[in-house]
Amino acid sequence: MYHRRTRLLxxxxxxxxxxxxxxxxxSAHVTVNxxxxxxxxxxxxTFRVPTESDTASTTRVQVFFPADEPLALVEVKPHPGWSFxxxxxxxxxPISDDDGPVxxxxxxxxxxxxxxxxxxxxxxxxxxxxSVGPLPEKLxxxxxxxxxxxxxxxxxxxxxxVTGQPEPDHPAPVLTLTKAGSTASGxxxxxxxxxxxxAATSPSNARANTALVLAIIALVVALGAAAASLLRRSxxxxxxxxx
Numbered sequence: 001m002y003h004r005r006t007r008l009l010x011x012x013x014x015x016x017x018x019x020x021x022x023x024x025x026x027s028a029h030v031t032v033n034x035x036x037x038x039x040x041x042x043x044x045x046t047f048r049v050p051t052e053s054d055t056a057s058t059t060r061v062q063v064f065f066p067a068d069e070p071l072a073l074v075e076v077k078p079h080p081g082w083s084f085x086x087x088x089x090x091x092x093x094p095i096s097d098d099d100g101p102v103x104x105x106x107x108x109x110x111x112x113x114x115x116x117x118x119x120x121x122x123x124x125x126x127x128x129x130x131s132v133g134p135l136p137e138k139l140x141x142x143x144x145x146x147x148x149x150x151x152x153x154x155x156x157x158x159x160x161x162v163t164g165q166p167e168p169d170h171p172a173p174v175l176t177l178t179k180a181g182s183t184a185s186g187x188x189x190x191x192x193x194x195x196x197x198x199a200a201t202s203p204s205n206a207r208a209n210t211a212l213v214l215a216i217i218a219l220v221v222a223l224g225a226a227a228a229s230l231l232r233r234s235x236x237x238x239x240x241x242x243x
Contacts, residue, residue, distance in 0.1 A: 029157065030049050030050070032048075033048055035175060037178070041180075045175065056149035057122065058126075059112065061110070062108060064143065064146075065107055065143065067107060069136040070089075070095060070102075071136075072105065076109060079111060081115065087108040088106055111128050119150060143174075144157065155170060
């Protein structure tokens with residue numbers, strides 16, 4: 001009986017390790033939230049930055065805006081304990097805005113921690129907000145990002161995510177755009193005439209949640225099978241020996 005219990009606990013432990021292995025890595029990417037917005041709308045985007053290192057803190061975050069689809073409006077929300085710089089690039093072809101033609105557009109935003117105390121420590125994450133618009137009439141916007149650690153290492157979140165293929169190790173944050181008037185994005189208009197999009201689950205977090213659910217189901221199935229086997233063996237051991 002003791003050995004059967006030991007085997008049962010071993011099965012449970014092995015599946016529990018699988019839960020951690022499946023759910024952990026998938027949720028540790030730099031992401032943009034919400035991950036869906038409406039074409040032509042104005043919205044707030046939040047760049048979520050987790051620190052994956054066990055020994056170093058995140059001290060700098062750089063987000064790059066696509067040059068092929070420049071955004072007329074990019075406003076940065078001040079972040080306590082962090083300074084930011086905005087880099088603008090002169091456009092080869094001006095774009096139109098409600099206030100007239102725009103000849104320069106934001107190409108990069110860099111946030112830098114003012115002190116070690118403000119840096120994103122191991123096991124923590126932080127979020128950086130920007131207001132942007134109007135969003136272009138295309139299917140996606142890719143925001144490449146660089147994450148600098150206190151030990152000088154840099155993680156480049158620049159890899160493209162290809163549908164039908166495994167997720168790369170360091171995917172770039174992606175904002176999916178829906179057609180104007182679509183209810184799929186959950187965009188709602190504000191009093192100013194601009195629109196905002198409620199927070200949504202990022203693709204990485206969705207994958208992490210799915211992996212966790214599947215792992216829990218596997219754990220339940222494994223425990224059930226082990227318990228049934230234990231019960232059958234126990235019943236056989238109590239049967240009278242024929243004479």
